[in-house]
Ligand code: URA
């Protein structure tokens with residue numbers, strides 16, 4: 001039986017802005033991931049950004065520094081932002097899961113990223129829903145399959161649906177607070193793992209260009 005996570009709902013303050021959420025998330029016990037992580041990593045960026053980008057979960061660097069996308073994936077993302085005409089300061093950047101999930105490396109002190117379970121993603125969604133409610137972006141960009149599946153369900157395939165503007169899914173139940181569109185693309189870490197890195201990067205950057213063009 002998969003473990004049932006209690007969920008973050010009870011930890012999300014009923015009122016307050018992004019900074020109130022960011023303080024409160026540190027006390028979240030909505031799933032087991034807080035136990036081994038250094039801290040929760042909340043979203044960051046413009047409080048009323050027109051575009052909100054969402055990744056999977058903080059990585060090892062993010063877990064230590066407390067900010068999203070400050071490690072290797074973040075550097076790829078920053079290059080793509082520059083070349084797509086987006087600025088980190090103008091967007092809001094977050095993850096569907098706020099605590100780092102990892103396994104220790106067999107040797108040494110390195111911590112190896114482990115994909116969050118469907119239950120952990122579900123448990124953490126109230127935080128992401130709060131970010132959507134407060135930032136009110138017009139467009140959401142899903143960076144990778146975990147974020148895209150969190151919005152569209154487990155059957156969603158990034159490879160088949162990437163780089164196009166999709167309607168924001170009703171099942172997410174944000175009503176009038178919902179963004180207009182979602183664009184799914186690959187995760188910047190997958191660009192770094194690709195056999196042809198430059199080709200993978202250019203496809204990724206072109207998807208961000210589509211997102212950036214949609215805001216004009
Ligand atoms: N990968 C993610 O999905 N998010 C981060 O913040 C860093 C790496």
Ligand code: SF4
Nearest residue numbers: 028030031098099124
């Ligand atoms: Fe709460 Fe999300 Fe952290 Fe789980 S991962 S403890 S739900 S903030």
